[in-house]
Amino acid sequence: MMMGETCQSARLSSCRTRTAVTGSRPDPTRFMTETPMRATLLRVLLLSTALAAGPAAAQGVDAKGATDLAQSLATYLGQSSLERGVLRVEPAGDAYRVTLDLQKLANGVVKPEDKASVTISPIVFTTTPKSDGTWAVKADSYPKVSLRHTGEKGEDAIDFSVEGYSLDGIYDPKIKALVSGADKSSGIKLTSRSADEDIDVAYGATSTTYSGAAKGSDAADIGLNFKSASLLETITMKGDTPMTAVVKTGEITADFAVSEARSPALLEILAFFAANPDKPKIVANQEDLRKRLLAALPLWASNAASVAAKDISVETPLGTFKTASFAQTMGSSGMAKDGHYDVGIAMSGFEAPTGALPGWMKTVLPTDLDLKIAVSGLDLDAIAHAAIEEFDLSKDDPWSEGTKGKIAGLLSTGTLKITLPPSKVASPSLTLSIEGNGTVMPEMKGTATLTADPRQDARRPCGGARCRSEPAAGADDARRRQEPRQAGRRRQVGVDVRCGGRRVRLRQRPDDPAADQVKTRRRAAQARPPATSERAG
Numbered sequence: 212m213m214m215g216e217t218c219q220s221a222r223l224s225s226c227r228t229r230t231a232v233t234g235s236r237p238d239p240t241r242f243m244t245e246t247p248m249r250a251t252l253l254r255v256l257l258l259s260t261a262l263a264a265g266p267a268a269a270q271g272v273d274a275k276g277a278t279d280l281a282q283s284l285a286t287y288l289g290q291s292s293l294e295r296g297v298l299r300v301e302p303a304g305d306a307y308r309v310t311l312d313l314q315k316l317a318n319g320v321v322k323p324e325d326k327a328s329v330t331i332s333p334i335v336f337t338t339t340p341k342s343d344g345t346w347a348v349k350a351d352s353y354p355k356v357s358l359r360h361t362g363e364k365g366e367d368a369i370d371f372s373v374e375g376y377s378l379d380g381i382y383d384p385k386i387k388a389l390v391s392g393a394d395k396s397s398g399i400k401l402t403s404r405s406a407d408e409d410i411d412v413a414y415g416a417t418s419t420t421y422s423g424a425a426k427g428s429d430a431a432d433i434g435l436n437f438k439s440a441s442l443l444e445t446i447t448m449k450g451d452t453p454m455t456a457v458v459k460t461g462e463i464t465a466d467f468a469v470s471e472a473r474s475p476a477l478l479e480i481l482a483f484f485a486a487n488p489d490k491p492k493i494v495a496n497q498e499d500l501r502k503r504l505l506a507a508l509p510l511w512a513s514n515a516a517s518v519a520a521k522d523i524s525v526e527t528p529l530g531t532f533k534t535a536s537f538a539q540t541m542g543s544s545g546m547a548k549d550g551h552y553d554v555g556i557a558m559s560g561f562e563a564p565t566g567a568l569p570g571w572m573k574t575v576l577p578t579d580l581d582l583k584i585a586v587s588g589l590d591l592d593a594i595a596h597a598a599i600e601e602f603d604l605s606k607d608d609p610w611s612e613g614t615k616g617k618i619a620g621l622l623s624t625g626t627l628k629i630t631l632p633p634s635k636v637a638s639p640s641l642t643l644s645i646e647g648n649g650t651v652m653p654e655m656k657g658t659a660t661l662t663a664d665p666r667q668d669a670r671r672p673c674g675g676a677r678c679r680s681e682p683a684a685g686a687d688d689a690r691r692r693q694e695p696r697q698a699g700r701r702r703q704v705g706v707d708v709r710c711g712g713r714r715v716r717l718r719q720r721p722d723d724p725a726a727d728q729v730k731t732r733r734r735a736a737q738a739r740p741p742a743t744s745e746r747a748g
Contacts, residue, residue: 273302280309288485290485308335309338310333311333311335313331327360328358328360335352345384346383349377353372353396364405365406368404369401370400375395376395376396377394377395380393386423386431386475388472389422390422393418393421399439400414408446408449410444410446412443412444414439414463417439418438419437420436422434430511433472435466436466438463438464444459457526459522459524459525460521463518463519465519471513473507473509483503493604494605497605508546508596509592512545513542515541517541519538520538523536523537530564530566530567532567536560537557539555540553540555546594547591548590548593549589553583557580577637579635581634581635583632587630589627594621594622597618601614627651628650629657632646642663646660
């Protein structure tokens with residue numbers, strides 16, 4: 212996914228949640244379901260490919276125009292897509308109807324020995340040339356996918372669908388991207404059945420908006436904003452220790468932006484593989500591939516992605532874990548001289564179910580966090596050039612030992628910096644804040660500041676009311692003298708806190724930092740001369 216791979220990107224993902232809660236195997240459909248945005252981005256890629264080199268906008272919609280459009284699309288999909296009937300273009304009123312028969316494509320990939328089957332509906336959309344050179348794009352369906360595989364334990368079944376889907380946008384062939392538009396659906400569903408586990412995923416209504424603008428003559432700024440009303444995911448583990456976990460969320464949002472994406476050059480790489488579909492042809496024309504790869508650098512200037520979810524709950528046999536909000540951010544440069552990568556994670560309002568954790572953990576278990584880290588200083592431009600300029604695809608190993616050593620040298624030289632922007636972790640009793648920076652190469656050095664601060668709500672146990680403390684009522688000298696003699700008994704410190712007109716009795720252990728003043732008074736009392744019998748009486 213363009214937002215970053217593996218549960219990184221861009222949702223409270225099915226695979227991450229399942230692994231964390233149940234420790235089960237990775238989701239075989241992660242390419243489709245790690246986030247609904249993945250499916251959306253896949254559609255954008257296919258539409259961009261399909262419209263990358265359409266006929267002139269001034270040309271009327273007719274049979275010749277359909278043929279011209281089909282030929283131009285074959286530049287990116289391969290001539291075999293026309294010969295096999297994977298791609299079809301036909302006039303439909305004042306628009307062209309484009310059909311990509313993904314079933315025929317799948318039939319050419321899945322072999323009988325795979326013991327698998329794929330059923331997938333076609334991509335169908337209409338596109339209308341406009342007078343300003345752009346294309347209006349409309350669609351009212353999304354491909355349904357069914358996968359079946361027979362293994363040692365029986366059949367695995369996966370079904371994926373997007374209900375009530377529609378897309379309406381404007382595509383600009385100059386930047387190879389949607390410059391405006393929106394899509395929506397009434398929901399996204401995924402079911403997975405196997406001998407080990409059953410998974411049911413359902414997203415509420417979704418919507419996505421698109422934006423794009425030319426950046427110079429060969430690049431574009433591209434943006435995408437996704438929203439889903441909710442998520443409901445049920446994971447049922449089978450076997451000797453069956454269990455069920457249910458993940459629920461409120462609204463999910465995700466944003467993705469690329470600055471100065473080299474989309475035309477990237478599509479030229481796709482066109483190369485369409486024209487050279489097998490290894491002998493790729494090897495024979497590898498110099499052409501090399502030129503196209505170099506022309507696409509640095510891929511983009513920068514990209515940024517974020518995903519956030521509200522009102523998250525995970526129902527497990529231990530009880531229900533809750534989080535008020537969760538967010539993840541990622542960003543990186545392209546293959547630049549001073550490459551950088553940064554990631555952040557934030558959470559608020561975490562709650563564990565009663566009885567799931569030892570009592571002592573309640574005051575130290577983090578409930579809120581905001582962590583960030585950034586890495587910079589790698590010469591990604593030099594590394595990319597070395598890797599592209601010196602590969603030889605005719606060899607089993609495309610890179611010689613000398614090239615590998617050169618790339619390793621580039622990785623180990625320069626100044627690799629690590630920055631910790633202001634971050635914090637908070638529990639009911641304490642807030643830890645940290646920030647700093649340093650270098651890993653050419654030498655390890657740096658500084659960091661760690662600050663520990665008792666939480667305000669821990670200092671004011673009466674909900675923030677103005678409080679004052681006083682010695683615990685009834686804690687007389689006789690009791691103080693007797694407590695040290697009670698071997699084996701865990702001593703506790705008592706203190707009364709007045710909140711308004713109400714007295715609240717607190718019990719704190721002597722090693723609790725908040726009890727320092729009380730311990731000081733107790734030590735002073737124990738240091739007094741022994742009391743006389745008359746005083747004791």
